[in-house]
Amino acid sequence: MVSREGKYPPSEDLAKLIRHWNATWPNALLTNEQMKQLYPYILQKWREGWTLAQIAQTACSCNDGRNIAPSPAALRVVPARRLSLPPVGAVPGQTFGAEEIRDAGSVSRLKMQADVAELKAKSIGTEIEILYRRMQVAPESGRARLEEQRQKLVAQMEGQKQVAQNARARLAELESTGRLSAAGRKPKVKKEPVPKAKPPTPKPTRQKRPATADKPVSAPPAPAPTAPTSSMDAVEDAIAKLYEDD
Numbered sequence: 001m002v003s004r005e006g007k008y009p010p011s012e013d014l015a016k017l018i019r020h021w022n023a024t025w026p027n028a029l030l031t032n033e034q035m036k037q038l039y040p041y042i043l044q045k046w047r048e049g050w051t052l053a054q055i056a057q058t059a060c061s062c063n064d065g066r067n068i069a070p071s072p073a074a075l076r077v078v079p080a081r082r083l084s085l086p087p088v089g090a091v092p093g094q095t096f097g098a099e100e101i102r103d104a105g106s107v108s109r110l111k112m113q114a115d116v117a118e119l120k121a122k123s124i125g126t127e128i129e130i131l132y133r134r135m136q137v138a139p140e141s142g143r144a145r146l147e148e149q150r151q152k153l154v155a156q157m158e159g160q161k162q163v164a165q166n167a168r169a170r171l172a173e174l175e176s177t178g179r180l181s182a183a184g185r186k187p188k189v190k191k192e193p194v195p196k197a198k199p200p201t202p203k204p205t206r207q208k209r210p211a212t213a214d215k216p217v218s219a220p221p222a223p224a225p226t227a228p229t230s231s232m233d234a235v236e237d238a239i240a241k242l243y244e245d246d
Contacts, residue, residue, distance in 0.1 A: 007047070011090040011092060012085065019083055035096065081179065083175065084104055085104055087100045088102075111167075114168050121161045135147065
């Protein structure tokens, strides 16, 4: 085994040890000051090769001075699953108390589930009480409708109480064994495959309109014929030319 001389146990393992002792002796003082007194013993055993889980279970008691018996911490199983986390930023060699360790995700989720369900049940109980007061002064014709509402609320409240009870039971199981059985777990709803959308029907190709034949260019209108010169004027001109030499 690699020597641990000069090294310190991981903060996560120290948080696991504190949780184990805190669960074994809920009324014990496991503050930061108390852990500073216990830490030299923990560090010594760890450097000798012990795991933090072994150290958590080594305490024995001899209350009458004669009979030695294993302590409750030795009889209680240290869950292999991590249920707690050290304070944010904690480093090996740093001590901290039970009030500073944080719940792991699996623990905090079950606590939250139980707390929320209990708050919902309490809220529904208030609605039932209000409805009951209204029934006392309601006319006979409206009491049946109010009673129907009350029964629905009672069923909802009992459902929330059952959710809280299941969450608390699963939390106790997780704390004691480090495992969670399938009982009480919400069944996974199998998602139905979403049908693929049909491809859109292609639009029919528009037929091109046939090209229209060019219209024949009409010939320009022929110029109107010039009116002929008067025949009398021509005769007079010819006579005048005959006498030009005289």
